[in-house]
Amino acid sequence: xxxxxxxxxxxxxxxxxxxxxxxxxxxxxxxxxxxxxxxxxxxxxxxxxxxxxxxxxxxxxxxxxxxxxxxxxxxxxxxxxxxxxxxxxxxxxxxxxxxxxxxxxxxxxxxxxxxxxxxxxxxxxxxxxxxxxxxxxxxxxxxxxxxxxxxxxxxxxxxxxxxxxxxxxxxxxxxxxxxxxxxxxxxxxxxxxxxxxxxxxxxxxxxxxxxxxxxxxxxxxxxxxxxxxxxxxxxxxxxxxxxxxxxxxxxxxxxxxxxxxxxxxxxxxxxxxxxxxxxxxxxxxxxxxxxxxxxxxxxxxxxxxxxxxxxxxxxxxxxxxxxxxxxxxxxxxxxxxxxxxxxxxxxxxxxxxxxxxxxxxxxxxxxxx
Amino acid sequence: xxxxxxxxxxxxxxxxxxxxxxxxxxxxxxxxxxxxxxxxxxxxxxxxxxxxxxxxxxxxxxxxxxxxxxxxxxxxxxxxxxxxxxxxxxxxxxxxxxxxxxxxxxxxxxxxxxxxxxxxxxxxxxxxxxxxxxxxxxxxxxxxxxxxxxxxxxxxxxxxxxxxxxxxxxxxxxxxxxxxxxxxxxxxxxxxxxxxxxxxxxxxxxxxxxxxxxxxxxxxxxxxxxxxxxxxxxxxxxxxxxxxxxxxxxxxxxxxxxxxxxxxxxxxxxxxxxxxxxxxxxxxxxxxxxxxxxxxxxxxxxxxxxxxxxxxxxxxxxxxxxxxxxxxxxxxxxxxxxxxxxxxxxxxxxxxxxxxxxxxxxxxxxxxxxxxxxxxxxxxxxxxxxxxxxxxxxxxxxxxxxxxxxxxxxxxxxxxxxxxxxxxxxxxxxxxxxxxxxxxxxxxxxxxxxxxxxxxxxxxxxxxxxxxxxxxxxxxxxxxxxxxxxxxxxxxxxxxxxxxxxxxxxxxxxxxxxxxxxxxxxxxxxxxxxxxxxxxxxxxxxxxxxxxxxxxxxxxxxxx
Numbered sequence: 001x002x003x004x005x006x007x008x009x010x011x012x013x014x015x016x017x018x019x020x021x022x023x024x025x026x027x028x029x030x031x032x033x034x035x036x037x038x039x040x041x042x043x044x045x046x047x048x049x050x051x052x053x054x055x056x057x058x059x060x061x062x063x064x065x066x067x068x069x070x071x072x073x074x075x076x077x078x079x080x081x082x083x084x085x086x087x088x089x090x091x092x093x094x095x096x097x098x099x100x101x102x103x104x105x106x107x108x109x110x111x112x113x114x115x116x117x118x119x120x121x122x123x124x125x126x127x128x129x130x131x132x133x134x135x136x137x138x139x140x141x142x143x144x145x146x147x148x149x150x151x152x153x154x155x156x157x158x159x160x161x162x163x164x165x166x167x168x169x170x171x172x173x174x175x176x177x178x179x180x181x182x183x184x185x186x187x188x189x190x191x192x193x194x195x196x197x198x199x200x201x202x203x204x205x206x207x208x209x210x211x212x213x214x215x216x217x218x219x220x221x222x223x224x225x226x227x228x229x230x231x232x233x234x235x236x237x238x239x240x241x242x243x244x245x246x247x248x249x250x251x252x253x254x255x256x257x258x259x260x261x262x263x264x265x266x267x268x269x270x271x272x273x274x275x276x277x278x279x280x281x282x283x284x285x286x287x288x289x290x291x292x293x294x295x296x297x298x299x300x301x302x303x304x305x306x307x308x309x310x311x312x313x314x315x316x317x318x319x320x321x322x323x324x325x326x327x328x329x330x331x332x333x334x335x336x337x338x339x340x341x342x343x344x345x346x347x348x349x350x351x352x353x354x355x356x357x358x359x360x361x362x363x364x365x366x367x368x369x
Numbered sequence: 370x371x372x373x374x375x376x377x378x379x380x381x382x383x384x385x386x387x388x389x390x391x392x393x394x395x396x397x398x399x400x401x402x403x404x405x406x407x408x409x410x411x412x413x414x415x416x417x418x419x420x421x422x423x424x425x426x427x428x429x430x431x432x433x434x435x436x437x438x439x440x441x442x443x444x445x446x447x448x449x450x451x452x453x454x455x456x457x458x459x460x461x462x463x464x465x466x467x468x469x470x471x472x473x474x475x476x477x478x479x480x481x482x483x484x485x486x487x488x489x490x491x492x493x494x495x496x497x498x499x500x501x502x503x504x505x506x507x508x509x510x511x512x513x514x515x516x517x518x519x520x521x522x523x524x525x526x527x528x529x530x531x532x533x534x535x536x537x538x539x540x541x542x543x544x545x546x547x548x549x550x551x552x553x554x555x556x557x558x559x560x561x562x563x564x565x566x567x568x569x570x571x572x573x574x575x576x577x578x579x580x581x582x583x584x585x586x587x588x589x590x591x592x593x594x595x596x597x598x599x600x601x602x603x604x605x606x607x608x609x610x611x612x613x614x615x616x617x618x619x620x621x622x623x624x625x626x627x628x629x630x631x632x633x634x635x636x637x638x639x640x641x642x643x644x645x646x647x648x649x650x651x652x653x654x655x656x657x658x659x660x661x662x663x664x665x666x667x668x669x670x671x672x673x674x675x676x677x678x679x680x681x682x683x684x685x686x687x688x689x690x691x692x693x694x695x696x697x698x699x700x701x702x703x704x705x706x707x708x709x710x711x712x713x714x715x716x717x718x719x720x721x722x723x724x725x726x727x728x729x730x731x732x733x734x735x736x737x738x739x740x741x742x743x744x745x746x747x748x749x750x751x752x753x754x755x756x757x758x759x760x761x762x763x764x765x766x767x768x769x770x771x772x773x774x775x776x777x778x779x780x781x782x783x784x785x786x787x788x789x790x791x792x793x794x795x796x797x798x799x800x801x802x803x804x805x806x807x808x809x810x811x812x813x814x815x816x817x818x819x820x821x822x823x824x825x826x827x828x829x830x831x832x833x834x835x836x837x838x839x840x841x842x843x844x845x846x847x848x849x850x851x852x853x854x855x856x857x858x859x860x861x862x863x864x865x866x867x868x869x870x871x872x873x874x875x876x877x878x879x880x881x882x883x884x885x886x887x888x889x890x891x892x893x894x895x896x897x898x899x900x901x902x903x904x905x906x907x908x909x910x911x912x913x914x915x916x917x918x919x920x921x922x923x924x925x926x927x928x929x
Contacts, residue, residue, distance in 0.1 A: 206768055237703060237769035239732055268674070269706070269722045269732075303674065328678030329666070336667040336717075348666050355638065355678070362582050 070256035189219030393794025426487030426880025429809025487880025491540030539876030554615030634681030681754030700736025738806020745836030809884030857905035865894030
């Protein structure tokens with residue numbers, strides 16, 4: 001999805017006064033317009049130190065943070081701005097910050113508010129649909145998009161989301177009609193991406209790979225196309241191809257959490273720890289505190305021999321997620337390396353219990369011939 | 370242009386002998402030459418019962434004690450889900466000492482009759498004649514050697530009736546009483562007449578259900594009573610407590626304490642490392658109870674680097690890096706990569722597969738039979754891997770992964786293993802549904818040949834042509850106070866100023882059994898200065914041979 005960053009430049013210029021603080025704001029806006037995001041952030045913060053209740057500066061600072069991938073820093077700025085002055089455009093940016101930082105439920109709630117405020121605007125509607133898809137609320141998506149799909153039959157983005165939701169909601173015949181409509185309009189990267197991601201979700205990996213490969217061929221610049229292509233390559237056993245795909249995804253969007261994480265895992269397998277660490281650190285900028293990224297970072301430290309460094313982080317991880325089996329394995333290993341046998345034995349017992357539970361779960365639901 | 374070692378050799382040979390090409394390192398001996406016409410029947414059915422995918426095992430053994438390695442091959446057979454159209458049998462091929470073999474199965478009485486999986490050869494009654502234990506989906510069989518070219522099924526009589534689905538087995542003397550005990554890997558609980566099914570795949574076809582869905586089971590340890598019978602060691606041991614899905618096992622000594630330990634590869638659950646702690650001090654004195662401590666996780670050989678259990682299949686152990694300690698190996702399924710665990714000398718290991726090029730070479734492969742061996746007799750340990758994906762429809766789901774896979778050969782150079790498969794010969798360019806693998810010198814030229822069992826196909830016999838010009842000494846050890854097979858003997862030898870050592874392990878690979886002789890590589894040194902044998906407990910005696918003969922096999926009997 002394209003990043004929706006609104007800088008209310010015109011409004012800002014009109015409001016600016018000859019106050020020295022306003023010069024700082026003017027300077028900040030100038031820096032932001034010329035692409036000096038770090039400089040703009042610094043200037044906005046200086047301005048806000050003097051004028052903490054400026055909705056404009058707050059929302060622009062949020063936009064600058066978003067621009068540099070610091071979505072978690074952007075969110076409180078947007079929220080403060082909205083508290084001072086409700087504004088659908090800023091709320092939209094807040095939703096995007098949630099969306100890009102992987103906080104899908106919060107993003108959905110925000111987009112839903114924007115959608116209700118400006119029901120005629122397509123972008124919040126589509127983003128809301130996309131979030132609901134990610135949350136598995138397929139029926140909500142079909143209800144949201146059905147009227148639009150009828151009204152705007154040529155809109156591929158609507159058809160793309162609507163078709164995906166129908167397929168995932170097991171309304172296969174209806175979904176196929178929509179997908180066919182997309183395909184009748186000519187082969188497009190968007191339609192292939194739609195088909196590919198739907199097939200990835202359904203576990204049809206070789207078929208997904210074929211569609212995503214075509215999507216890449218048709219439009220390699222389509223957002224997220226290399227991320228999903230990389231995922232399909234991982235699922236079909238081509239680790240080298242996946243590594244290349246994730247690298248391309250990150251060339252287009254260095255803040256792509258999924259590509260950073262999955263590339264890091266592949267690099268870790270190859271013991272390219274420095275590069276893997278850089279990817280994980282980037283992933284954590286986008287989604288601070290994400291357990292999976294923190295786990296991989298900690299185990300890199302373990303592999304490099306820094307058991308004590310890794311220990312504290314893994315202890316924190318298992319405290320937050322007690323059922324994280326792999327983290328317990330790593331923690332047990334560390335305790336044994338540190339000659340803390342009772343602690344190692346305790347973690348080992350947890351691993352055995354979690355694995356036994358997983359085994360039992362896997363046995364359930366199978367047919368008996 | 371950079372030439373490989375093999376290409377240089379080929380060029381050099383061509384210069385010396387115009388028109389002649391160097392033989393490949395390993396050369397396939399076709400059935401038309403060897404006379405081995407037996408073909409494995411995997412019983413493949415539309416229902417895709419999992420036992421179909423896992424066999425067969427193979428063995429080198431000298432069943433008639435004539436000094437030449439014979440061959441035993443395991444077949445499937447009737448069971449609760451399979452009724453063969455025609456009679457199926459295992460096969461025993463007698464070595465004719467001229468590169469050919471003769472099928473003597475019927476005469477020998479070792480045809481099986483069960484859904485066979487693997488084979489473990491050992492002289493359990495210390496009479497100097499190898500006996501054969503066959504694992505199975507269904508009924509295991511112990512064939513006792515009658516010393517006259519025939520065998521007798523003594524399974525029930527000796528107490529080795531083993532339930533369920535068994536895979537690899539290993540003969541070893543865990544309590545150092547001079548008698549071979551038996552460990553038998555148990556795979557999954559596959560049910561009785563009602564088998565778990567994972568349903569149909571997206572093609573609407575049944576497929577081989579991933580073992581993850583089946584219940585794990587405990588493996589079996591049998592104590593040799595010394596009167597021709599065995600007793601199952603049950604209850605209170607880590608072996609009985611540990612529920613796994615065992616496919617491969619090797620008996621070795623990871624801490625040099627003289628007690629044989631077990632490393633077990635499990636499929637979709639963690640591997641097990643049973644460290645033999647000697648008599649159980651918590652048990653009543655004189656009870657004969659022995660303590661095995663399962664410590665794969667503390668030893669760092671239980672899980673993959675991502676902390677997840679992998680699909681362990683083949684295993685082996687050897688002092689790969691001449692450190693005096695045993696390193697371990699486990700082969701896994703595709704995407705998991707295989708592991709080479711270097712012994713840290715403190716009962717822990719570190720995976721050095723990546724540093725040795727093994728992880729990179731095995732990402733897309735699924736490994737079964739394997740062997741650490743010095744194929745060119747240069748004195749350093751090399752490695753061969755037999756591969757093949759268990760799922761016959763894998764290419765439909767994962768196009769990069771193949772059902773039939775290539776063999777891999779690694780040569781050790783300057784303390785590192787290097788993938789030399791591309792230079793190893795046509796057999797390494799082809800792909801196979803390989804499972805069991807055994808190493809053995811069938812033509813007594815001092816070079817270990819290789820026998821591979823293919824799932825649903827004929828076996829592959831590879832003659833070793835490597836190491837021309839290198840010298841060797843073959844030892845056939847004969848224990849007196851220790852087991853006759855001298856499992857656990859430690860051999861040191863000096864050649865060309867280099868001292869090397871080897872532990873006579875037992876088991877390893879997958880479903881298979883190797884030539885029991887030990888071949889000591891001397892490289893280009895024309896002589897071996899000395900050989901020192903530390904016999905296993907109970908004697909633990911050290912026996913030295915100064916200036917032994919070279920380039921031949923000798924028998925060495927444990928001194929009184």
